[in-house]
Amino acid sequence: MVDAEVRVELKKGVADPEGKNVEKTLSLLGFEGIGAVSTIKIYHVQLDEPNERRALETLEDMCEKLLANPVIHNYSVKIL
Amino acid sequence: MVDAEVRVELKKGVADPEGKNVEKTLSLLGFEGIGAVSTIKIYHVQLDEPNERRALETLEDMCEKLLANPVIHNYSVKIL
Numbered sequence: 268m269v270d271a272e273v274r275v276e277l278k279k280g281v282a283d284p285e286g287k288n289v290e291k292t293l294s295l296l297g298f299e300g301i302g303a304v305s306t307i308k309i310y311h312v313q314l315d316e317p318n319e320r321r322a323l324e325t326l327e328d329m330c331e332k333l334l335a336n337p338v339i340h341n342y343s344v345k346i347l
Numbered sequence: 348m349v350d351a352e353v354r355v356e357l358k359k360g361v362a363d364p365e366g367k368n369v370e371k372t373l374s375l376l377g378f379e380g381i382g383a384v385s386t387i388k389i390y391h392v393q394l395d396e397p398n399e400r401r402a403l404e405t406l407e408d409m410c411e412k413l414l415a416n417p418v419i420h421n422y423s424v425k426i427l
Contacts, residue, residue, distance in 0.1 A: 299395075306391075309354075309387035312382075315382065329378060333369070334369070
């Protein structure tokens with residue numbers, strides 16, 4: 268079993284309402300000097316594939332088919 | 348402005364229905380050898396605080412007050 272992480276983040280320019288809300292709420296809570304807040308999603312995946320290159324290919328395939336929407340997301344995969 | 352990342356993940360033993368659903372859907376899509384899938388949330392925060400130690404303290408304070416629920420989440424902060 269290999270442990271891998273898939274990182275899915277919004278492309279530049281795509282609205283991130285959750286990030287904006289966190290930003291606003293932090294200010295309301297009294298935190299000062301807050302710049303932009305954005306949210307990123309990580310999927311920690313265990314995969315039964317001893318070959319690292321093939322594991323990475325499988326993970327990229329998962330992103331294309333399920334984990335990321337190529338219109339709005341950038342993704343990256345790494346083996347831990 | 349410093350760029351920081353706050354990583355919020357579920358504690359061991361806490362149910363992660365989103366991860367479980369991804370796991371099941373990947374299998375239904377034909378992916379084989381999938382072990383556990385779990386989800387992690389990253390908040391990318393820009394902070395106007397030149398002192399790194401104080402920035403980290405502020406970020407931990409944000410976790411305690413808003414970003415994480417100490418009952419179910421572990422969190423970690425890092426300056427990029």
